[in-house]
Amino acid sequence: MARENVLLSPQIASSVLAHLSPGPLSESDSKRSPRAAERRKERQTTLARLACVCRAISSPALDILWEHIDKFRHILFALKPYDRKQAKFTDDITDSDWARFQEYAARVRSLRLGEIKKVHWTVWVLLTRRCPQGPLLPRLESLTGFKVNERSPGYTMLLSPSVVRLELQISSSAEKSVVRMTLQAAQPTLSAVRDFTIDDQAHAAKEKDAPETIPYWTLSHLHALRIVHKTALTIQILESLAAFPDLRKLDLHIKELPQIPTGALAAGFTCLRELKLTGRLGDICAFVAATAPPNLEILAINAPDLCDPERVSDGIHAQTGSTAERSLDPLYAHLPPSLRSLEATLRCRCDQGFYHFPEANKLLAPLRAVYGLRSISLTFEGPKTHLSDSALLALQDAWPGLVAFELFAREPKPKQPVYDRYAPRARRYRGPPEESDYECRSRPLPPPPRDHPTLRTLAAFAQAHPRLERLALLSVDLDEVPDLRTVPLLGHTLRYLEFSTLASGIGLYQYALAFDMLFPHLDLDHVQDAVMSAAAGERNTELQLLLLALQAGRLGRHRERVVNAAGGVRDASEIVLTRRKGAPPPAADDADGSDSDESTRSRRPPSVFGEDSAGDARAPSRRTARPDYNMIETIHIRDDCR
Secondary structure (H helix, E strand, O other): OHHHHHHHOHHHHHHHHHHHOOOOOOHHHHOOOHHHHHHHHHHHHHHHHHOOOOHHHHHHHHHHHOOEEOOHHHHHOOOOOEEOOOOEEOOOOOHHHHHHHHHHHOOOOEEEOOOHHHOOHHHHHHHHHHOOOOOOOOOOOEEEEEEEOOOHHHHHHHOOOOOOEEEEEEOOOOOHHHHHHHHHHOHHHHOOOOEEEEEEHHHHOOOOOOOOOOOHHHOOOOOEEEEOOOEEOOHHHHHHHHOOOOOOEEEEEEEEOOOOOOOOOOOOOOOOOEEEEEOOHHHHHHHHHHHOOOOOOEEEEEEOOOOOOOOOOOOOOOOOOOOOOHHHHHHHOOOOOOOOEEEEEEEOOOOOOOOOEOOOHHHHHHHHHOOOOOEEEEEEEOOOEOOOHHHHHHOOOOOOOOOEEEEEEEOOOOOOOOEOOOOOHHHOEOOOOOHHHHHHHHOOOOOOOOOOOOHHHHHHHHHHOOOOOEEEEOOOOOOEEEOHHHOOOOOOOOOEEEEOOOOOOOOOHHHHHHHHHHOOOOOOHHHOOOOOOOOHHHHHHHHHHHHHHHHHHHHOHHHHHHHHOOOOOOOHHHOOEEEOOOOOOOOOOOOOOOOOHHHHHHHOOOOOOOOOOOOOOOOOOHHHHOOOHHHOOOOOOOOOOO
8 A cells, every 4th residue: 555655646756766866967976986977877777767667657757867967968869860879860850759859858957068069060950940949958957068169159049047057168269259149148047047157268368457258246146156267356356246145155266366455355245155265375365364254164275386476475475385384374363163164275386395284283273263163174285294193182172073084195296398389378488497496495305204193093083073974194103003902893983084195015904904993884985996006916916905805804803802802992092002013113202192112011912822811020022022913814725625
């Protein structure tokens, strides 16, 4: 009876099938691993099969299947005369074919155009004959990937008045007449759109004082605005943006910023919740100081050229390689208490050995004042930094509701050549290297730090933040080997764990077992297709590691040690660390309270090799003093199957 009620109620069937919806395809989704694309295709295939089960479930399944279209060519597949190989119509469209096509077109809510240049020009001629006045997709709400070029006047029929989310990209090679005709046809859509993204590549190739193709600051009805290309902000533009009554999301790529007094625009941006800024770090700090959005919840900054000299010399804009560390202070001084997420990406093109941020704690300590932070993400591309064990230990009581804590260190992108004959004329000659490059290279490099966070500190940090789902650190100390009998079955709900760098030449099996005991719910789907080495002779080691991981999960001996241990360790601070054989001695100024040889040896549990239980004071042998627990987990591969 309940099954019949589900089939008789379209609302219930739609709610159940909605869990199979692939959702709209975003730019980040297209760059993910192939497995993500496979899962998306599997959902679409499942919905297509469900639509063929019965008539009661066919209509709801088709509604969800056609709600989000990844490529415009997929819509044309519903027309019988369309040839997929030739990408054009081989026959005229009949009335029955058009009526069938309209049934599917009315279901489309989100469309990403994709490679539309492969569609033959005759396709647009025949479609225009069928709908000369009205839009092709009457209920379309989101249109992304719309490129303004020599072909765009032909498919302006996609600009439906019902579109509330629009993404335009004006090609640098587009003629002015083509841009003018396309934008004229898009005026009804621009007057009703709520979420607008513009990437004016033609404006970026123009002269310095060239006007914007689309005056985005006049679209006061917007709820979300994203400017991808570099734009020169003026006082008039900033005042207009501040007066938007319903603006909740703002994304700007700042090219130039005038001198603005601190708090000059504080009366505006009252509804702004999400702010993303790209440009010179001094301009970003000046923008936040001048606007000071009172209800901001998400702040993301992207400084692509950290060492480039600034054109202005006031206190806020001072931005060179030597003052990069202090330039974040104006930003921190104007963070509102409502902030929930902070994301910063700092890039540098100078010598990789220079430590712009010697201690990441100097960037994290001021954030303790923002008590309600839920997500912190700092990415360093080029400039080196370091997070010590004591710094992470001091952050255990900060941000109790923390969900994501991420510190990434990425390799910088290679420099472009000084002279590129294939680059646009405005960017062919880049001139001599900046003075900041020489300044950074001339400085002596500090010795590499060794006080990385230990596994015990990492576990204690996660235990102090029970809601933590994503954790990424710059490195972890591999010289301190954890005793698996003292590692608690923490059962933490952490889903993502990453380290930017790990010391080479050290086995990771013992640490992997400890992490599995601490964080049993890690999502590892993204590493299923990972390849460690392309050399054919080294793939056998990769296969053996996978077999070893499968055997450890099947046998579970590392978990049995904790269950059978006397006393049952439950706290992460009770993890015992043993100095790895051959590891360098700890730093003399280590302030993280790490155990010395005597303290570690006193807290070490009885050895599995039969140490004297009475506590013999004799000098322990080499095997007794440093037991090798990896020997217990050794896999013996036999040729026979008996």
